[in-house]
């Protein structure tokens with residue numbers, strides 16, 4: 001496989017983590033991994049992975065569309081978390097993931113590896129967008145309500161599970 005970013009550079013096998021083989025470019029340090037290998041490797045890991053580290057990483061993220069190193073088709077970009085701006089490239093034809101330089105380590109450090117295969121699906125992307133929308137709405141109301149928002153938020157959580165929630169909502173709207 002050739003690196004699709006660096007002309008003339010072949011991808012060489014490398015152990016990204018003990019037991020996880022990827023094909024890496026020696027020029028840009030990007031790496032291509034078969035999703036199947038990644039899923040299998042994750043299953044072999046202890047249930048409680050080492051705690052997330054806040055170490056700052058040197059991370060590249062190529063913004064434009066990337067071609068798959070295996071089949072040269074265009075890859076699809078996927079969000080990993082709403083807290084991380086980097087997006088991973090996935091080839092649906094080969095079930096192959098591309099990590100730009102530092103992306104693998106950044107995802108490991110953020111404690112996002114275990115859920116990664118689930119995130120790299122259309123359902124996973126929808127869930128991320130929905131969480132992002134809720135977070136933005138919450139931030140809007142936190143600002144609009146101002147002081148006491150925490151109490152309102154706590155009350156809202158309590159109300160959600162209350163068997164008489166409809167009556168309580170009607171009561172709150174009484175003049």
Ligand SMILES: [Zn+2]
Nearest residue numbers: 003006025028
């Ligand atoms: Zn390269």
Ligand SMILES: [Zn+2]
Nearest residue numbers: 068071091094
């Ligand atoms: Zn491909």
